[in-house]
Amino acid sequence: MPPVLRFDNVCKQYPGGHVALQDVSFSVDAGEMLFVTGHSGAGKSTLLKLIHLSERPNRGAVLFGERNLLKVRGGRVALHRREVGVVFQDHRLLADRSVHDNIALPLVLRGMRRGDAARRVRSVLERLGLGARGNALPGELSAGEQQRVGIARAVVAEPRLLVADEPTGNLDPTLAAEIMDLFASLPEQGTSVLVASHDLGLVKRMKKRVLVLDHGQLADDIAPEDLADE
C-alpha cells in the first residue's frame, strides 16, 4: 500500500522571512497514528497547515496518496479539504451556530441527509461527553468543551487523514487520555492520524511513532519500540 502522506524535502518560509520548516521529509502509512512534537514555534502547526492547504510550501513536495498537493488549485482545494479532518489549535467554531450544527457541518458539506447527519452527530457528542450540550452555542461552553466540539467536527465524517493540532491543550489528564484512545481507535476505520502535541507524558504513554521538530528541522523520527529508551 502506498503511503497516505509524504513530505519530500519540504521548506516553508513565511513572507516576513521567518523559516518555519526546513528540508522536512517523512511519510505516513495508511492506518498509522503518529505524533509531532517540538518546542513552541518549532513548526508543528505549519507542518499541519501544509497538509490541509492553509499554506503552501516554498520548496519540496507534499503528496496525499497519489495527489501532489502543489497541483491542487481552485475548486479542488475544497474537495481535498473534505478528505482531511482537522482539529485546529484555536478551535475555529462558528459562533452563531449550535454545537450540533457545528459538528454537522462536514457532513452537510458532503451532502449527507439531515436526518442521517443528526444521528451521527449525536453519537459523536455522546462519545465525547457532550451529549447534553448539543443546543448550546460555542460561546456558552468552557474552553475544554469547545476543544472537544472541534475534535468531534474533525472526526465525524471519517476522513482519510485526521490532523489534530494540540487537541488536548485545554483538557484535563483524564479527558486527554480518553481523546487519545478515541484517536487510536480511528486507524481501525481506515483513518490515519497525525497529532501535534507538547504533552510529552501523553505522547510517551501512547507508544506511537513520534516526529520531533526543532527550529523547523526534523530532529528525530522515533519508532514506537524505541520510545521507552528516550
Place this chain on the structure above:
Amino acid sequence: MPPVLRFDNVCKQYPGGHVALQDVSFSVDAGEMLFVTGHSGAGKSTLLKLIHLSERPNRGAVLFGERNLLKVRGGRVALHRREVGVVFQDHRLLADRSVHDNIALPLVLRGMRRGDAARRVRSVLERLGLGARGNALPGELSAGEQQRVGIARAVVAEPRLLVADEPTGNLDPTLAAEIMDLFASLPEQGTSVLVASHDLGLVKRMKKRVLVLDHGQLADDIAPEDLADE
C-alpha cells in the same frame, strides 16, 4: 493585612440554567500564589471571570481588598479591571496591532508615556523569549507565542492581582516551567497570583496552595505542605 481577594458563598448560574459555581468560599492573602484545578467544565474560568467582572455572581459576594465587586458598576468597572491582570484562556489579542502594541495596551490605558511604556514592553518581551517578534502581528505567531504575548500583557503593568486561565496550555514543558517561575516571582513585587490549570504535574511541582473544583463546588483546598501526600 486583609486578604486581597475573598469569595463568600458565591453561586453562579448561567442564563441557560447551568450551575457553574455553587457556594464557593475562599480567600487569597496579599502576596500569595495559588492554583485552581478541576476537570473540564468544573467552573475554573467562571471563577476567574467573576474576579475581573466579565460575569456577576447570582448569590454571595466577591471582595477585592475592601471593595465589594457587587457594587462596582458603570465607569468604575474599567478602573477595577486595570488593577487585575488577566491571561485569557483564548489569548484575546488585538489582531491588527503588533505584538509590542498589544503588550503596551495596559500601560497606555494607565496613561504611561510612550517612551517609558516601550522600554518596559521590551524588557517583558525579552524575558518571555519573544524579543525578536515585537513587530509581528499576532496572526503571524505560533499558538505558544501568542499565549506568551497574552501573559506579557497581563504582567506588564504590575497589577495587584494576576489571574491566569490555563496559561501554559499551548506551551512545551520547558517554557511552561519558565512561565511558572516568572509567576512565582511576582508576589515579591506585591502581585498576588491565581492560576487555573489542568496540568497536574506542573501544579504539584510548584508546591503552592491548590483549590480543587468539582462540578462547581470547592472540593478541596490543599495547603502546599500537604501537596506531597496527594
Place this chain on the structure above:
Amino acid sequence: MNEPIARAKVPARSRPGAWLDHHAYSVVASLGRLLRRPWSTALTVGVMAVALALPLGLWLVLANVERFAGDVQASRQLSIFLKQDTADARAAELAAELGRRADIGGVEHRSPAQGLEELRERSGLDEAIDMLGENPLPHVLIVTPAGDEALLADSLRTLPEAELVQHDAGWRQRLDGWLRFGGRVAWVLAALLGLGALLVVGNTVRLDIQSRREELGVLQLLGASDGFIRRPFLYLGAWYGLAAGALALGLLAVAGAALRLPLADLAASYGSGFALQGFTPRQALAVVAGATVLGWLGAGAVTGHFLRQTRPTET
C-alpha cells in the same frame, strides 16, 4: 466511550439532492438571520429603499411630465385666420366642410367676438381691449389635425378664404426649453442616484460579509465550495433587495399622496383634469423583482471579491 462512530456511510461527493437542500436551507436561514436582527435589518433595508425610491420617483415624475406634455402636444392645433371680408355664414360653412375632411380631426369656429374675448383673457389687457372702437379681428377656424400636421397646414394655405395659417411657435419653444432643462436635471440626478443605489447595495453587503469574515474562513477550511459559501449571501442580498424594493414602492406611494393635492390645484389652474399616475401593478412587480435581482447581484459581486481575496494559497 468506545462504541464505533460510523453508521451511515459518508459519501465522497455531494448527492444531487444536497444542492437543492442547501438552496432551500439558505433561503430560510438567510431570512432567519435578517429577522433575528430586526433593527439593523430595518436600517439596511431603509438605506437601500431610499436609494431605490429616489431614481424610481424621478422616473415617475418624468413619465408624468411626458404624459402631460403629450396631452398638450396632441391638442396642438392649427389656426386658420380667414380674410377680413369673409361673411359669417361662409365661415360657418367652411368650418363644416373642413370638419368632413379625413385629415382633420375636428374644427372649432371662433367668431371675431369670441376671438376678442380670448385675446382679452390671454393678454390680460381686458379693459384696454374694451376701449377698441370696433372689433378688428377676423374669423378663426381652429383645426385639430388627424394626420400629418405640416401637410395639412400646406393644404389649408391653398384655401381661397385663408388669409393666414398659423402654428404657435413661441409657446412651443418655451416648453421645449423647460423640457430640455428638466431632462438635463433628470440625467444629472439619475446619475447621482444610480451611483448612490449601487454604492449602498454593495457597501451593505460588503460590511455584512466583513463582519462574518472569520465564519467564512472556517467554512473554507472545512472544504466548503465557493458556491456553498456564496449561497446564503446571495439569498441575503435578494431578501434585502426584495424588502427594499417593497419599501421603496411604499415610500413612493406616500410621496405621491402628499403631492396629489397641490398638483390637482395646479392642474386645475390650467383647466386640466391631469392627475398623478403611479406604477401599474405590472411595473410595481418589475420594480420589486429588479430590486431583488440587484440585491442578489450586489451580494454575488462582493462575495466573489471576498472569495478571491481569501485564497492566499493561490500564489
Place this chain on the structure above:
Amino acid sequence: MNEPIARAKVPARSRPGAWLDHHAYSVVASLGRLLRRPWSTALTVGVMAVALALPLGLWLVLANVERFAGDVQASRQLSIFLKQDTADARAAELAAELGRRADIGGVEHRSPAQGLEELRERSGLDEAIDMLGENPLPHVLIVTPAGDEALLADSLRTLPEAELVQHDAGWRQRLDGWLRFGGRVAWVLAALLGLGALLVVGNTVRLDIQSRREELGVLQLLGASDGFIRRPFLYLGAWYGLAAGALALGLLAVAGAALRLPLADLAASYGSGFALQGFTPRQALAVVAGATVLGWLGAGAVTGHFLRQTRPTET
C-alpha cells in the same frame, strides 16, 4: 530570564497629558485605518457624499429658484393705461412727472405703436394684428414702485389721465401655483433624503463597529474607559464626514457645471441674465464642518449603543 520587570512606576490613574495624547493618537490612527483600506473607505465616503449631496443640491436649487422668483417679483410693475384721448406730448410729460415722485422707482413710457408690437409678440397673433386698420391701443406708462405697491396703485388711480391701473393677477396666481408645488416636492424629497443621509451615516459606522466587536470587547476587558473606546470611532466618523462633505461639494460643482449651459439657454429665452449660483466659500466651509459634526455624532450614537449593549454585567 530572571531580571525584574519593574522600572518606571505604573501610575494608578491617567496623568492629565495622557488624555490629550490619546486624542492626538486617535486622530492619526483613525486616519491611518481609513487610508489602509482605500477602496472600502472610498465606498463608504461615496455613499455618505451622495446622501449629503442630494439634500444640499435641493437646497441650492430652491435658493436659486427663490432668488429668480425674487427678481421677477421685484420687477413686477404697474401699468397705467392713459385715456384714449391723451396726447402724445402729455403722456411723455406725465411719465417725466411720475419719474420724479419718491414712491416711484422708474417709469417706462410705451406708446400705442410699441404696445401693439408687444401685443403681437405676446399673443403670437402677428399677422392678425397687422390686419387691424388703425392702432386701437392707448399710451401705457409702466411704473416700477419704490415702496408699497398697493398704496401707489391707489394714488395713481386718482390721476385725471389714468383710464385704468392694472396688476397682472392671473400670471401671479400661476407662478404661485408652481412655487407651492415646487415647495411641496422639495419637502417630500428633503424628508426622504434627510432620512437617507441619517441612515447611511448611522449604518456605516454601525457595521464598521460590528466588524470590530471583538477588538472593542478586548479593550473593555483590559479596563479601557468608555471614552477611550469611543474616541477612535468618533474621529473615524469625523474623517468620514469630512471627506464625504468635501466630496458632496465636488459632486454639486460637477452637477452645477452640467446644468449651467441649458439653464443659461432657458434664462435667455426669458431675456434674463440669470446664472446658477453655488455655495459661497463660507457656506462651503459650513457644509464640510456640518458633515464632520454629523459623522462625529453618528459615530458617537452608534458607539454609545454598542457600549450599552456590551455591559452584560450590569444586571
